[in-house]
Amino acid sequence: MDDVQNKIDQKVKDNKVMLFMKGSPQAPMCGFSAHTVEILQSYGYPFETADVLADPAVREGIKRYTNWPTIPQVFIDGKFVGGCDIVHELHERGELEPMLKNAFEK
Numbered sequence: 001m002d003d004v005q006n007k008i009d010q011k012v013k014d015n016k017v018m019l020f021m022k023g024s025p026q027a028p029m030c031g032f033s034a035h036t037v038e039i040l041q042s043y044g045y046p047f048e049t050a051d052v053l054a055d056p057a058v059r060e061g062i063k064r065y066t067n068w069p070t071i072p073q074v075f076i077d078g079k080f081v082g083g084c085d086i087v088h089e090l091h092e093r094g095e096l097e098p099m100l101k102n103a104f105e106k
Contacts, residue, residue, distance in 0.1 A: 004061035012075045016103045017047035020062045021072040024051055032084035036072045039091045045100045077103035 012018050017040065023029030025037045029051075040047050052059035052071050062073055066080045074081045076099050081087060090096040 002061075004057045005065055008058065008061055008065045011048065011050060013078055015048040015075075016077060017045060017100065018075040019047055019049045019072055020052055020058070021049055022051070022053050025049055029053055030071075032070075033072045036074060036084045036087050039087055039096070040074070042091075043097055043100050045104055076100060077106070 008020075019036060019040065021028065021033035021036065023033055025041070028034035028037055037049075050058060052062060059071070062071065063069055066073055068080070068083065070083050072084055074083070074087050081090070081099070087096065090099070
């Protein structure tokens with residue numbers, strides 16, 4: 001693994017909920033990132049973010065790390081959950097909250 005992959009891996013392992021997004025929660029730079037932040041914030045659990053627009057190496061590296069072509073990307077408890085569409089589906093089906101709750105009860 002190169003330095004970027006190690007950096008990504010460390011962020012995923014160090015945070016119960018990690019969101020790689022475009023922009024920041026206060027100023028998302030795409031609708032998908034904004035919607036994902038909105039969903040995560042609705043549960044009240046803390047989450048960490050990384051702005052992939054600030055670092056092109058991370059922007060490409062996260063796609064290699066997960067073998068997933070789009071951003072945002074959400075990790076819960078060290079596991080890749082998916083992007084905006086999957087997070088939205090889990091939220092709608094009531095499956096996201098138990099995943100978040102479980103991560104914070106460990």
